[in-house]
Structures are given as structure tokens and as C-alpha cells.
Amino acid sequence: MVLPARVPSGAPLSIVRTTLLTIVCLSRLPGATALDHPLYFEARSSALFETRAAGQSVIIRPDRIELDGITLRFVHPSKNARLEGLGISAPSTYITRGQTRSFRQYPKAGIRHVYPGIDVAFYGSPRQLEYDLDLAPGATPDRIRIQVDGARGIRLDEQGNRVVDTRS
DSSP: OEEEOOOOTTOOTTEEEEEEEEOSSOOOOOGGGOTTSOOOEEEEETTEEEEEETTEEEEEETTEEEETTEEEEESSOOTTOEEEEESOOEEEEEEETTEEEEEEEESEEEEEEEETTEEEEEEEETTEEEEEEEEOTTOOGGGOEEEEESOSEEEEOTTSOEEEEOOO
16 A cells, blocks of 8 residues: 655645554553653664664664564655664663674654655654654655555544554
8 A cells, every 4th residue: 555645735845744653552661661751763774773662673774664564665765865863862782692782873763865855754652653754845745655565454543643553
């Protein structure tokens, strides 16, 4: 299923805010990942950011987002699309079996130039992942298309946000 961008009638086209994904399969999350705690996005490479939401790994790439068997893919993105950490970074270190790996983590992750003149910023809480589409003056919102694969269902909530139901 391909979803067009939803731009409210009469809205200024400098920024469009919407919920990308409200996770319906809520897990019980302990202490540090309480539902009101913000997500942090780890830069695993220049082409991959990762976070955890509702106990699931969320992978963000320049052309798609993957979560719990669901892929949300930007249809025909720009070849210049690139990932970027947004906000003040902090180290994230993992120590397993005597090996140490460190990554930079950010309060937001962004895809710059996903379409000409259009950037995306991801943020949220462990319960939901949201995004903002930032349109430069003269950018064409009609280019924005998101293909959803693997979802159990897609619906609009009371506020008009798209909710993608996961398998879990």
C-alpha cells in the first residue's frame, strides 16, 4: 500500500507534522525506557540509525524505516538522501564479552533531502515514533509517497494521524 502525504487543507507548506507510527503492541518497559522517556537514535553507520520502541528495534535508513516486520519505504527518494543525527549527541557504549563498542546517539534522527527540498526528522517515545516533514519554499509535497509493507492494518486515529498496526 502506498500512502500519499497528508497535508491539511490551508496548512502552510513549510512543515507538516504527523505521527508516522503509533505502536499498538505496547510492551511493559522497565525503568529507563518508561513510556514518557524520549527515544534516542544511535548512529550505527552513515547509512543506518537504530532505536528501540515498545521493545522492538527500529532501523532508519536513507530510504526506509523498519520495525517489527513492517517496512515504510519512501517511494523514489532522492539519490542525495542522507541520514543525520539532530540535536546534541552523547556517547552510547556497549560492553559484551570484553569487547567495547561505542556509537553517537541523538534525540532526533533526520533524513536530509529525502526528496528535493524535503527533509524528515524522527523523534518520539518508546510507545510511538513520529516524524516531521520539513518542506523548503517551492518544494513539491505531491512527491511524498510512503509504501507500507507487512502491516496488519492501517487506520486514522481521532486526531487524523495514520496508525500502522504491527504484527505483535
